[in-house]
Amino acid sequence: MASEPQPTARARRPTLSITEAGRRRAVLAFSGRLDAGALGELEERLVDPRLLDAQEVVLEMGDLDHIDLACAYALIRAATGRPQSAALTVRGADRTVRRTLHAVGLDAVAVIEE
Structure with a gap:
């Protein structure tokens, strides 16, 4: 009796959370995979007043596995x-996330730290 192959890696559902918020600085932390299924949630989070009112916004992507165009x-x-x-x-x-961000030109309007 043959068993079904198991997937080698599971796609992690994206998590988008504001981990710090103040007039001076706000941090939006990402984890998982950001793709078309998460686009609506991402767009909602990006217009959150806590991000819009901050003088500096940090996008923390250390736990982000993938971002689509x-x-x-x-x-x-x-x-x-x-x-x-x-x-x-x-x-x-x-590296792969940075490559995508460079491809869309985000490096022209943001500092991308390695």
């Missing part, structure tokens, strides 16, 4: 809609 474009739309005086920093993104 639709979600990366949502990030750049949000970044370009912010006042020019507001700082945006991406932290902890792995």
Whole structure:
């Protein structure tokens, strides 16, 4: 009797949480996989007043496994809609996530730390 093959890796559901919020700085932490299924939640989170009112927004991506182009474009739309005086920093993104962020041009409007 043959058994069914087991998947080698499970896709983690995305988690998007504001872990710090103040007028000076807000942190949005990502984990799992951001793809088209998470786009609506991402867009809602990006217009949260706690992020919009902060002088600096940090996108903490250390636990993010993957981001697709639709979600990366949502990030750049949000970044370009912010006042020019507001700082945006991406932290902890792995090489493949950084590559996607560079492909959509986020590095032109945000600091992407390795």
